[in-house]
Amino acid sequence: MRDWLIHLKRTEFSSLQAQIREALVSAILDRKLDQSEPIPSTRKMAKSLGVSRNTVVLAYQGLLDDGYLVARERSGYYVADKALEDTATTVRSVGTRAARSGAAADVSRQFKTRPSEQENQSKPLNWQDYTYPFIYGQVDHTLFPLAEWRECTRQALGKKWLGAWTNDSWEHDDPLLVEQIRRRILPRRGIMASDDEILITLGAQNALFLLASLLVDRSSKVGMEEPGYTDARNMFRLRTDNVKLLPVDEQGLVVNQALDDLDLVFTTPSHQFPTTVTMPLERRLALLKKAQEQNFLIIEDDYEFETNYVNEPCPALKSLDDDGRVIYVGSLSKTLFPGLRLGFMVGPKNLIAEARALRRLMVRHAPNNNQRAAALFLSLGHHDTLIRRLHKSYRARWEVMGKALADHMPNASRNPSFGGTAYWVKGPPRLDSEVLYKAALAKSIFIEPGRITFGGAKPPLNFFRLAFSSIDEKKIEPGIKLLADTIRSLG
Numbered sequence: 461m462r463d464w465l466i467h468l469k470r471t472e473f474s475s476l477q478a479q480i481r482e483a484l485v486s487a488i489l490d491r492k493l494d495q496s497e498p499i500p501s502t503r504k505m506a507k508s509l510g511v512s513r514n515t516v517v518l519a520y521q522g523l524l525d526d527g528y529l530v531a532r533e534r535s536g537y538y539v540a541d542k543a544l545e546d547t548a549t550t551v552r553s554v555g556t557r558a559a560r561s562g563a564a565a566d567v568s569r570q571f572k573t574r575p576s577e578q579e580n581q582s583k584p585l586n587w588q589d590y591t592y593p594f595i596y597g598q599v600d601h602t603l604f605p606l607a608e609w610r611e612c613t614r615q616a617l618g619k620k621w622l623g624a625w626t627n628d629s630w631e632h633d634d635p636l637l638v639e640q641i642r643r644r645i646l647p648r649r650g651i652m653a654s655d656d657e658i659l660i661t662l663g664a665q666n667a668l669f670l671l672a673s674l675l676v677d678r679s680s681k682v683g684m685e686e687p688g689y690t691d692a693r694n695m696f697r698l699r700t701d702n703v704k705l706l707p708v709d710e711q712g713l714v715v716n717q718a719l720d721d722l723d724l725v726f727t728t729p730s731h732q733f734p735t736t737v738t739m740p741l742e743r744r745l746a747l748l749k750k751a752q753e754q755n756f757l758i759i760e761d762d763y764e765f766e767t768n769y770v771n772e773p774c775p776a777l778k779s780l781d782d783d784g785r786v787i788y789v790g791s792l793s794k795t796l797f798p799g800l801r802l803g804f805m806v807g808p809k810n811l812i813a814e815a816r817a818l819r820r821l822m823v824r825h826a827p828n829n830n831q832r833a834a835a836l837f838l839s840l841g842h843h844d845t846l847i848r849r850l851h852k853s854y855r856a857r858w859e860v861m862g863k864a865l866a867d868h869m870p871n872a873s874r875n876p877s878f879g880g881t882a883y884w885v886k887g888p889p890r891l892d893s894e895v896l897y898k899a900a901l902a903k904s905i906f907i908e909p910g911r912i913t914f915g916g917a918k919p920p921l922n923f924f925r926l927a928f929s930s931i932d933e934k935k936i937e938p939g940i941k942l943l944a945d946t947i948r949s950l951g
Contacts, residue, residue, distance in 0.1 A: 692761070711740055908926075
């Protein structure tokens with residue numbers, strides 16, 4: 461193999477050493493290298509690629525250690541027999557099975573549910589390419605303390621805590637993270653809990669799925685806010701056909717006779733999703749009284765509780781609950797970053813024990829390294845610092861968007877009294893927000909149509925959401941003006 465070359469990309473995402481290794485492993489596994497000929501020497505490979513010889517030596521040494529290459533004295537490096545034997549065995553096995561099986565089975569005939577047929581919000585992966593990304597649930601990377609998070613991650617992965625994140629710990633969560641949630645996060649919501657009343661989950665979404673699986677079957681009657689959280693509604697509808705849509709007014713979930721004869725009620729009282737209204741204390745007490753009278757449980761999704769920068773926070777429903785009817789769900793992903801996927805639930809000990817057992821069957825536990833890194837981030841005060849930074853930035857953007865909407869779309873929305881990261885906008889009566897969505901995309905504006913948040917047969921079409929957590933403050937006003945012009949052009 462006298463003439464042989466691989467292509468390297470000078471990119472921040474992969475080191476040159478890693479690229480050399482990846483190229484050689486791919487060539488070996490694809491059986492593209494002649495076993496009888498040596499691969500290029502380290503000196504020749506380094507010269508042809510324009511990299512240091514040491515980079516190539518380290519890549520080759522790693523492949524030697526892992527059994528992909530063998531070194532022959534005074535001859536060079538060759539593809540190891542063992543590497544090709546493993547590949548051949550795999551190929552033969554797959555080929556035999558394919559020949560034996562004949563026509564592929566129609567697996568879809570066995571489907572008992574089809575979650576893919578449920579409607580949900582679709583978001584483009586390239587949302588950052590849009591000039592005006594009014595997208596919900598994403599973060600402004602410039603606000604995140606990367607150096608501090610990197611240091612916490614470095615500590616979490618160190619030898620000191622090797623056992624804390626390498627062991628399988630399905631029966632336990634990271635004790636430091638549980639302690640930080642119990643001591644630093646829950647008290648801000650007025651909640652006092654013991655360690656065995658807290659379960660770490662893969663985001664709030666995982667917590668809701670666990671609760672739907674534990675508490676809902678075909679006979680269950682579940683109440684949901686309308687409009688409300690689409691994913692929660694989809695979860696409940698996988699379990700039961702008896703999902704009742706409950707009205708929402710300027711004070712959140714309406715407490716009336718519609719709540720009678722229910723087994724479970726899901727609500728977002730702190731910052732109703734998607735309308736952004738906050739349930740006042742009197743309404744919260746009335747809801748708890750109704751739950752006691754009608755003997756139903758409440759799932760409290762404390763959505764965006766950490767983004768209150770306008771008024772004094774109202775105590776969580778869970779903090780007012782005297783008889784264990786409220787199951788509390790929170791998330792760390794909203795303030796840290798959505799990709800972290802860390803949340804938690806708080807409930808009675810017996811419920812948490814069952815949820816832990818069910819979690820074991822699904823994912824065993826949240827990744828231990830992420831748990832420990834988040835715990836250190838909290839314990840060292842970085843989370844508090846980040847929240848203050850977010851509050852300052854979000855408040856400024858909230859005010860700019862409020863003024864822009866008042867100037868360009870008067871009477872289309874109301875200021876969220878809680879703060880948060882988005883506005884819920886009501887367009888003209890004849891507006892179809894799905895049509896607006898497509899027209900706005902053509903002008904590099906990303907919005908989120910509101911129809912998907914309604915679960916009824918004839919949802920209103922003129923609502924949409926404008927988020928400001930990931931858009932530059934200077935782009936908000938021109939983006940709103942261009943959007944208003946787009947709405948007028950649609951008639």
